Amino acid sequence: MPDDGATTVALDGRPLGRRGAETRQRLLNATAQLLEDNGLRELKVVDIARAVGLSPATFYQYFGDVEAAVLALSAAVGEETASLSRLLSQDWNGTNGLDCARQLVEVFIANWDSHRAVLRTRNLAAQEGDERFRAVRNAALRPLTEGIGAKVAARVDSGLAPYAAAAAMVSMLERMAAFHADLGAYGTSRADVVETTARILHHTATGL
Amino acid sequence: MPDDGATTVALDGRPLGRRGAETRQRLLNATAQLLEDNGLRELKVVDIARAVGLSPATFYQYFGDVEAAVLALSAAVGEETASLSRLLSQDWNGTNGLDCARQLVEVFIANWDSHRAVLRTRNLAAQEGDERFRAVRNAALRPLTEGIGAKVAARVDSGLAPYAAAAAMVSMLERMAAFHADLGAYGTSRADVVETTARILHHTATGL
């Protein structure tokens, strides 16, 4: 199994006990918080350690550098999207199809709202070409992309390439989730955002 | 007029001559290049100056810090999207409506391909809450959002909130443009990406 950052082993190879696992988690929480508050460019090992009340030396027992901590966070956050699979496994052509789409949009946006800073940093790193972040992002979005892709593929005569359409929908979702707070300024309510996004998604997936 | 970064005045207030304007541009080019090559976290004043063969002190004659240079770049890049307006001013309900959408997608993606690093950095800074970057981003995307929004508003019984739908389409475009290179790995050609994105956009804008 590749190291996904959720290791239970310290960097020097010895296994982590209860206390160690807790410390590691506190470091991760502080990393997320600082990322949220000060942005990526200001994220320093020293500050993370200070925030938890530890010596910087401690940080290096758990992570090789700041990026490693962010990667571990990204991997952890990515595993929260499991509930999307349930919504995607249903048939969206029936009466409650639009409802499924709506819920999916809700869950997706909620997930972003909880992990805004981590997710956008993950995406930046992926865009900058870091393969590890790319892999983590792909793993997180794969169920979504494949689920939507399968629905598009089941349409007749849509003229859409299923995988491309799925990617387009996921793109829309990610960006709306990332920027939806900005839309309020233009007189668009959150409900509008969800409803409209859900409808576009539903139509693309089903043709209805 | 607010300072959008495209100043013709040095930071100490004196006006820029021919030579000065050139130097400023060379610094901007180097900034873009380094952003592309090494990523945001590695972007240093010292390196930018070195890349152009100047003393770091010179940098400070033109920009207060690295962010200011990136902001200036963002503002400049944002002005290249003017050609989109032409495509949006046409009627998309006719026979060549889908063609317009296709071209729009093409132009948009091409613009991203030329300025990948700058645009993603602009978006990150905007997401991190920097108002100046937010303003620059909004200014760049406004014609697009309003153009699409107007088309959606002209539809009957779409059930879509025009501004939210327009934002969703712009979201889709931005993200597809940012990540389209990744899709090739999954057997999706660039042509598929353009065609599919264009169709979704066209349908959302017109109902056709």
Next chain:
DNA sequence: TGTACATCAGTGAACGCGCGTTCACTGATGTAC
């Protein structure tokens, strides 16, 4: 239940490097007459 030992967990203090930034200065360019 107590003691000894292994290993897990955390740190103080220091090092050096490199980056951001400034200032008093020199050199280049343009223009008035």
Next chain:
DNA sequence: TGTACATCAGTGAACGCGCGTTCACTGATGTAC
């Protein structure tokens, strides 16, 4: 066309700070018997 002067443009060299990182060490925890 030439010269003087104003201002634009660029720099050398230095300062200090703060960050990343390491290492030899102390303290905490768990477990075998």
